[in-house]
Amino acid sequence: MKSSFSNQTPREPVFHDYRPEPARFREDVLSGLAKNQRRIPPKYFYDRTGSRLFDAICQLPEYYPTRTEIGLLKQYGAEMAEYIGEGSVLVEFGSGSSLKIRLLLNALQPAAYLPIDISREHLFNSARELAEEYPLVAVHAICADYTRPLVLPEGFAGRPKGGFFPGSSIGNFEPGEARQFLERIATLLGAGSGLLIGVDLKKEVALLNAAYNDSQDITAAFNLNLLQRINRELEGNFDLAGFEHRALYNAAEGRVEMHLVSRKEQVVTVSDQVFEFQAGETLHTENSYKYTIEEFQQLASSAGFQPQRVWTDPQDLFSVHYLSL
Secondary structure, eight states: OOOTTTTSOOOOOEEEEOOOOOOOHHHHHHHHHTSSSEEOOGGGGOSHHHHHHHHHHTTSSSOHHHHHHHHHHHHHHHHHHHHHOTTOEEEEESOOOHHHHHHHHHHHOOSEEEEEESOHHHHHHHHHHHHHHOTTSEEEEEESOTTSOOOOOTTOTTSOEEEEEOTTGGGGSOHHHHHHHHHHHHHHHOTTOEEEEEEEBOOOHHHHHHHTSOTTOHHHHHHHHHHHHHHHHHOOOOOGGGEEEEEEEETTTTEEEEEEEESSOEEEEETTEEEEEOTTOEEEEEEEEOBOHHHHHHHHHHTTOEEEEEEEOTTOOEEEEEEEO
């Protein structure tokens, strides 16, 4: 898709490399495997194969979040842009779907676009493409871990800003962690700013379970690829055939849980450390919290935001919220 700015002379993006610490993959895996409920943070899903598999998941008929959020951005993008304000500085947390950000850039026409992401290569490539397509928008790409405290580059303090956090990634945080993360966003954006955020909604359990247990087993391959990555990068010897994907909605916690279940009693070695699995024992790999509109608005309010507007699809599958400071 070409923007309305594409006939202008391109400008070069500006890169700000805050040199975030590399992920502590080995330490997190070994400590997670040693817990009574074994667990590994979901951020480690996304090696090259995992990222490709997740892109495929987003195209699945069972997986409604991506296409529903894109539909909302297409239908209500102009209204969302009015809330953010033309000429604002647009700050995206995670340099994600190129289609989503293009839909918002087309509707908003911000003065500057600041994507923040920990993946240098992906961030820089995306920034160059967007700077070429939107030459009237100053692109400042920030390589940093947006889940940790940070400051924006010099020159952006005091300017009106709009945050953008799509994809219901907020659901991967535990509720207390989600509140702390929103508090950090509020501090970064400052008074008078706002946040446009995608939030998956609670719904029929059958729809939730189907979204994470697709008929083509792509989600299963995505989950199992985590073990393959451990084998490759940490000298592991996981038998992928000895584990199976399981995803289920935990109604008491309000979340979909993803696990890898040991099919048998087995012994696994990772970086010379030995771990014994019992048959049926699980390795917890992800939570995806779902909210009602009221629950999320209460969470946002507890972090200092004021709910202003929410957009939903006709089936109430997904929501996009605008929150102000």
